[in-house]
Amino acid sequence: MxxxxxxxxxxxxxxxxxxxxxxxxxxxxxxxxxxxxxxxxxxxxxxxxxxxxxxxxxxxxxxxxxxxxxxxxxxxxxxxxxxxxxxxxxxxxxxxxxxxxNQVECYPDAIDALARIAARVPVAAVSNGNADLQRIGLMQHFAFSLGSREFGAAKPSAGIFLAACDRLGVPAEHVLHVGDHIDLDVVGAARAGLRTCWLNRHDDAGQVLAWPHPDPLPDLEFNTLTALADWLDAHPQFAAVDSAMEPAPAWT
Incomplete structure (x- = not known):
């Protein structure tokens, strides 16, 4: 890969x-x-x-x-x-x-992991919801937030993913979409040409879901955002801090 x-x-x-x-x-x-x-x-x-x-x-x-x-x-x-x-x-x-x-309680790992990830690469929020990251106090970690209301169509529409890539100034194939929803996030982003990470958190019983589709498969799967941050830290040569940088080399 x-x-x-x-x-x-x-x-x-x-x-x-x-x-x-x-x-x-x-x-x-x-x-x-x-x-x-x-x-x-x-x-x-x-x-x-x-x-x-x-x-x-x-x-x-x-x-x-x-x-x-x-x-x-x-x-x-x-x-x-x-x-x-x-x-x-x-x-x-x-x-x-x-x-x-907008009174949210983040997952225990989320804020520290988000800060670590945002220090590696630009991060854009892409959501069908109507959360306000300014009110919540997390906007400093994001380049921007693109909601389905602002865009005019919701995930899994390819358009909202591609609009985010355009605003980031990064080709879709070099953007990793991270989300929990199998169809709205992973399948939608994959069909738009982005790379995908399925955040498959443990449920209340401590179980994680099995991926249900033969195709497309997520490129990455983690059960915490910390695991994604760890993965990026383990591959620093492949993550550009500035989207205007020269393309990062391929990794395996």
Missing amino acids: NFPVRAITLDLDDTLWPFAPIGARIERVLHDWLLQHSPATAEQFPVETMRALREQVFADHPHLLHDLSALRRLTLELALQRSGADMALLEPAYEVFYAAR
Whole structure:
């Protein structure tokens, strides 16, 4: 296997931090806020009902699946309308959601490993989610963040990967995409011509998944971001610190 790594594109949710605790916090915090500011909405849309409404909104608006912020705002708008609430509450309610969405707890290895990786090669976030790396406090490790909302299409669309490569100024075959999702991250990036690293973290039972597809296969597979940082450290001659550097030699 021969290829240089001159830049990395990195998924966020379930790669740097688990999303499930964030989702649970969003539901709890938003419901508590509605109890205080719009009790009728909270009564008509308790957590499970609000979740069902959100899922229906997502199903009814597939053209917005690249824009999770728009779908969340639409969910809140419908809940407020149907409960007869003051629609002036829409933007404050959305801000409550968005603040909770950006209260992330990174995996124990993630921040130190990210800093090590970013010291080796330029790193760009490529995400279908709507996390704000500035709010979270991690933007200093990234050259930029490209979200599906900004781009107009979501992973596994080849376009979003290639747009990130263009902004990095690095050919796709010299960019390593790192993410947890088999299809959205690894298969999508591979089909766009990038190299791929499957971050296959242990589940709650301490197990890791087996790769399900005969083709394409990930170029690399690790169960922590630290392992990727270690791997890059073990091959310093093959990772350019500056994307404008001459192409790095192939490694084996």
